[in-house]
Amino acid sequence: MNHYELTLILNPDLASKFDPYKEHFESVLSQLGFNIHYCENVGIRELAYTIGINKKGHYLIYQLNGDPANINELETKIKYDNSVIRHLILKTDTVTESDSFLTQDTKEAKKRAEERAHEAKLKAQVQQQPKPTPSETKVDESSSEEKKDESPSGEEESSTTEETTSEKTESENEEQA
Incomplete structure (x- = not known):
């Protein structure tokens, strides 16, 4: 056999x-x-x-x-x-x-097609999201300007440290004089 x-x-x-x-x-x-x-x-x-x-x-x-x-x-x-x-x-x-190679190819092709369909669906959802109106854009710009004025906490600490150091040096200079 x-x-x-x-x-x-x-x-x-x-x-x-x-x-x-x-x-x-x-x-x-x-x-x-x-x-x-x-x-x-x-x-x-x-x-x-x-x-x-x-x-x-x-x-x-x-x-x-x-x-x-x-x-x-x-x-x-x-x-x-x-x-x-x-x-x-x-x-x-x-x-x-x-499974034969023919079936495996078919399964892989279906999987790729599903992935492409999912990606297309996500792109369509992103495109359907409402675009900001000009008034919303102005509000966003003003809030972003406020954020620019505020410096990160690390920079503020270093500037205060520099001020204290310069005050100490001035007081030391006065004592020596």
Whole structure:
């Protein structure tokens, strides 16, 4: 018994009849002696190039375990199935039940799209905030001028320290004279 990965690209018009087709195809696989370990429905994706008249395809990935003698018969059944646009059967060392790269790319793309939508929403909220009127701007300017006149506490302390030092020096000079 060998492990296989079967990738099918199905006609996207099959979307309404997808579940019955999947059940039928899985029964064909079991009749041929293949055990299905994992089935991943990737969904409809755009093809790199048109195949026939199709620009999109419905991807379906199976992880199988079966007899190598039945692979040719499986190839023949897939080849004459009008719903299958393309297929690929790979012999693998082990059965992997993790998501394929196609699904991971889709999840990452959805995540990036959600982030972009969130950023756009935040930008829209910032743009919708009311702009200050000229009277509000004058009030803000006057309050900022008051803040400029007030010096930070550290500078005030140093100036008072300088004044005390200069007073002491003057009193010392008077005593010496």
